[in-house]
Amino acid sequence: MRIRVKLYPEEHDELVLPLHYNHAVQGFVYSNLDAGLARWVHDEGHAYFRRNFKMFTFARLGGRYRIHQGRISFLEGVTIRIAAVDADLLASIAEHLLKRPQVRLGNEVCRVDEVAVEPKPEVGQEDRLVVRAASPITVYSTLTTIRGSRKTYYYSPYEDEWSQGIISNLARKAKSLCWQTDPERDLEGSYLKPLRVTTRDMSVVNYKGNIIKGWLGIYELRLPEPYFWLAYDAGLGAKNAQGFGMFDVLRPRQVMEEPEVCSHNAN
Structure with missing residues (x-):
């Protein structure tokens, strides 16, 4: 909602x-x-x-x-x-x-x-949708360097870990809601892949002194319907409550007419 x-x-x-x-x-x-x-x-x-x-x-x-x-x-x-x-x-x-x-x-x-x-988008039985990021989508890993310090690595939409991280995060959200199902099985074959994403879509946000990198742009999203609505309401990727991961569904005509967008949060 x-x-x-x-x-x-x-x-x-x-x-x-x-x-x-x-x-x-x-x-x-x-x-x-x-x-x-x-x-x-x-x-x-x-x-x-x-x-x-x-x-x-x-x-x-x-x-x-x-x-x-x-x-x-x-x-x-x-x-x-x-x-x-x-x-x-x-x-x-x-x-x-x-x-x-x-x-x-x-x-x-x-x-x-x-x-x-806001009215819900009409998605019918489609399992592949074109979506536009309404706030930057962020996927990251926390790594330990050889010196023992911790470092956050933010993935780009063109790295394999991007889509994997999106789907794994969504599975954890479903488990946190105690869904009586197997999210890993349900989400096999699911993905979020870039359709129209350039370096101009990278957004760098300073949140309380911490730098967070996310991506705007247009993507193809494939999810089973219950998981689509979970992503639609909760957001894709990480740090949703900090203003990341909201998206809108585009119709085919909108995709053709959609201008390139540059984030006012980007550095």
Whole structure:
């Protein structure tokens, strides 16, 4: 399930945020949840061994903008799109926003102009879909160097480990939800492979001082239907609750008309 929120600044003509705004948007999500639910999602979530899946994600902010001196200014308000597996999470956000005359996004005081449920895409029985990353998709491994230090390696969509990591991550999400099935068997033959992805689609995000690399672009996605909806609601790849892995389904005509996109979070 997904919702779309439209905000306008109350105190200024433009809504000004840090260029790397993922933490501000994540804070917006948590601050507009019931306190108990926010604590559970943040501290516990859906656990699988050492993993803690929050099961929500969000897209890059939408709206006309300009970038100046390391900040991004939205000129006509901003749109936040949030997806979640748990409908109660989105319902809590919507309820809070509709009751509050003012909310905060980062340091900006905003008024809520719209809260709407997004319609689901019509995917029918198709198991191969063309999708566009609505926020960067990230896949990584933590490696130990010969000196004993730890290093994070981020994969590109053109490395075999990219698709493998996507599918393995999705299997762990299904297990964290206690699905009574065998995800490894179910996901045999599944993949996410690049269709229109260039170096311009690499996005480098500074999240609370940590550098995270992800990729935008257009991909072919093959998943069994239940796993497609899990990915659609929870996000593809890692670090979803930090604003990574949300995607949209494209129809064939949209693929032909889709312009190349350069991320405003990219360095």
